[in-house]
Amino acid sequence: MMSNIMRESHIMKIHYLTALIAVGFVIIHIMVRVTQGFANSLEFESVIANYKSIPYAIVLEAMLILISVHGFNGLRIILLELKQGNAYENAVTYGCLVAMIALIAYGSRTIIMASMGMVEA
Amino acid sequence: MTKDGALPKGFERPSSLPSQEKYEKVKSSSKTTTLRISKFNPESDSTSTFSEFKVYYQRWTTVLDAILEVKSNYDHSIGVRYSCRQATCGSCGMIINGKPRLACFTKISELDSDLVTVEPMNNFPIIRDLAVGFERLIATHKRIKPYIIRDDSEVTSETKEFLQSPEDVEKYIQFAGCIKCGLCNSACPTMATDSSFVGPQALAQAYRYVADNRDKGKDERLKIIDEPHGIWRCHFAGSCSQVCPKGVDPAMGIQLLRGYLLGYRK
Amino acid sequence: MEKDRKEGIKGMANPGRYGIERVAYWLMRITGLGLLFYFIGHIYETSNLLDGKAAWNSMLELTQTTEGHIFLTLVIGMCVFHTGNGIRLMIGQAGFGLGKPSRADYPYTPKSLNMKGKLCIYVSIGLAALAMMYGLGVMYDV
Numbered sequence: 001m002m003s004n005i006m007r008e009s010h011i012m013k014i015h016y017l018t019a020l021i022a023v024g025f026v027i028i029h030i031m032v033r034v035t036q037g038f039a040n041s042l043e044f045e046s047v048i049a050n051y052k053s054i055p056y057a058i059v060l061e062a063m064l065i066l067i068s069v070h071g072f073n074g075l076r077i078i079l080l081e082l083k084q085g086n087a088y089e090n091a092v093t094y095g096c097l098v099a100m101i102a103l104i105a106y107g108s109r110t111i112i113m114a115s116m117g118m119v120e121a
Numbered sequence: 122m123t124k125d126g127a128l129p130k131g132f133e134r135p136s137s138l139p140s141q142e143k144y145e146k147v148k149s150s151s152k153t154t155t156l157r158i159s160k161f162n163p164e165s166d167s168t169s170t171f172s173e174f175k176v177y178y179q180r181w182t183t184v185l186d187a188i189l190e191v192k193s194n195y196d197h198s199i200g201v202r203y204s205c206r207q208a209t210c211g212s213c214g215m216i217i218n219g220k221p222r223l224a225c226f227t228k229i230s231e232l233d234s235d236l237v238t239v240e241p242m243n244n245f246p247i248i249r250d251l252a253v254g255f256e257r258l259i260a261t262h263k264r265i266k267p268y269i270i271r272d273d274s275e276v277t278s279e280t281k282e283f284l285q286s287p288e289d290v291e292k293y294i295q296f297a298g299c300i301k302c303g304l305c306n307s308a309c310p311t312m313a314t315d316s317s318f319v320g321p322q323a324l325a326q327a328y329r330y331v332a333d334n335r336d337k338g339k340d341e342r343l344k345i346i347d348e349p350h351g352i353w354r355c356h357f358a359g360s361c362s363q364v365c366p367k368g369v370d371p372a373m374g375i376q377l378l379r380g381y382l383l384g385y386r387k
Numbered sequence: 388m389e390k391d392r393k394e395g396i397k398g399m400a401n402p403g404r405y406g407i408e409r410v411a412y413w414l415m416r417i418t419g420l421g422l423l424f425y426f427i428g429h430i431y432e433t434s435n436l437l438d439g440k441a442a443w444n445s446m447l448e449l450t451q452t453t454e455g456h457i458f459l460t461l462v463i464g465m466c467v468f469h470t471g472n473g474i475r476l477m478i479g480q481a482g483f484g485l486g487k488p489s490r491a492d493y494p495y496t497p498k499s500l501n502m503k504g505k506l507c508i509y510v511s512i513g514l515a516a517l518a519m520m521y522g523l524g525v526m527y528d529v
Contacts, residue, residue: 008349009347013383016477038526044443064430077353078416080350080354082315082396084350103427109437114436119436119437119439120439219404220405243394244392245392291488294488294490295488295490308405310398310401313399314399357480358405359497363409367491370491370497372500374488376481377485377488380481385482
């Protein structure tokens with residue numbers, strides 16, 4: 001069980017920390033969209049240009065990791081409260097962990113490939 | 122006695138009750154309400170049902186008074202737990218009009234309703250009608266070691282009593298007022314779904330002992346509650362403190378206790 | 388009847404009966420789940436970038452609609468409430484702003500459920516509403 005690997009207090013400290021840091025990055029992300037003009041910021045070329053900017057790509061990657069960790073831990077907490085039992089709790093914990101890693105991997109793929117210009121014409 | 126207060130033919134009025142004249146006088150100056158009592162016998166019923174009774178009440182009549190009036194005169198089989206009738210023993214906790222309350226501490230007049238529905242507390246197994254089982258509450262309470270933990274003792278010939286200043290006592294006395302009524306556990310949204318959750322009552326009592334400067338078992342208790350179904354499943358919904366009849370404010374105790382685990386308090 | 392006789396999801400998900408703090412708990416759960424599902428959809432939606440301009444534009448046609456804008460407005464509201472209330476919870480759960488323990492006396496009003504906390508909840512809801520209005524304004528170029 002997750003609690004065998006990590007104490008619940010450590011998991012919750014991570015939960016709080018990711019929330020606080022993610023707020024800062026989300027504000028940056030929204031500010032970039034708003035200052036570029038909402039309609040312009042969604043143009044294909046504009047988005048690609050954003051991804052090619054390394055600092056912005058780092059912001060996106062950080063947001064992806066922080067929000068995934070916070071979100072899936074939150075889902076784990078809700079699911080653990082709904083039903084109890086060793087098998088179920090292990091399934092929920094490891095399921096959320098796997099889903100979190102999968103989402104981070106999928107999102108990172110987009111960020112890395114777009115920032116390297118590996119986009120179809 | 123029939124439901125409107127008249128005696129069946131051939132019966133004498135019991136001497137324990139006021140005279141018929143006095144009863145009629147009280148009746149005429151009282152208001153009435155409908156008391157709806159949940160009935161369930163686990164040995165014979167598959168689901169609970171409700172029985173309704175018309176009761177007369179004065180400004181000071183409590184829900185417990187009304188239930189006992191019904192039990193005396195209309196339905197002797199109602200199962201209800203009560204004792205002190207002054208919000209000290211914690212026996213008469215039940216759901217009154219949707220909210221966990223002590224029946225002896227809730228006046229019918231303050232409910233401001235023509236219908237008073239009483240049901241057994243949520244998140245507790247029913248023994249009979251309004252009486253519920255407290256095994257889980259007692260088990261979680263015992264789990265957090267609700268006693269002073271220290272190596273020495275104040276009852277030997279060489280030692281003196283452990284002294285505390287009024288300021289030291291003030292830090293935990295609020296939480297020592299817990300009467301184990303279980304209303305907080307009934308109101309808690311986590312207790313509604315999580316069978317393994319320790320519960321606000323036990324967590325508040327854990328803080329009561331951690332905050333007591335005579336106690337040396339802080340680390341032991343923090344280890345017990347630092348688990349997936351321990352203190353971290355409290356989300357500060359505050360319902361426990363809303364319903365506590367003794368001002369224990371379990372939510373405050375739990376958040377203060379969390380401060381130790383988060384490193385804000387030593 | 389079940390051993391613990393738990394109230395179940397009906398009890399957990401009921402925001403009424405216990406004051407604004409219970410409503411905030413319920414909203415926190417709803418917004419958290421809503422934001423997680425939006426986030427997953429957003430990650431998938433932005434991955435269309437890698438398939439080229441045509442794929443990106445066809446994705447935009449799906450999302451830059453009235454329904455898409457209303458949905459995004461709701462997401463903005465959820466995000467602002469979840470952040471504001473989350474900060475209130477983090478401060479409260481650290482033990483700050485709860486009042487000092489003292490001997491309880493009639494009418495036994497709980498100190499931890501004080502005006503400071505309630506105000507933070509109302510401010511979070513207010514800010515969420517303002518953010519939603521601003522977001523709508525930006526999306527419709529007002």
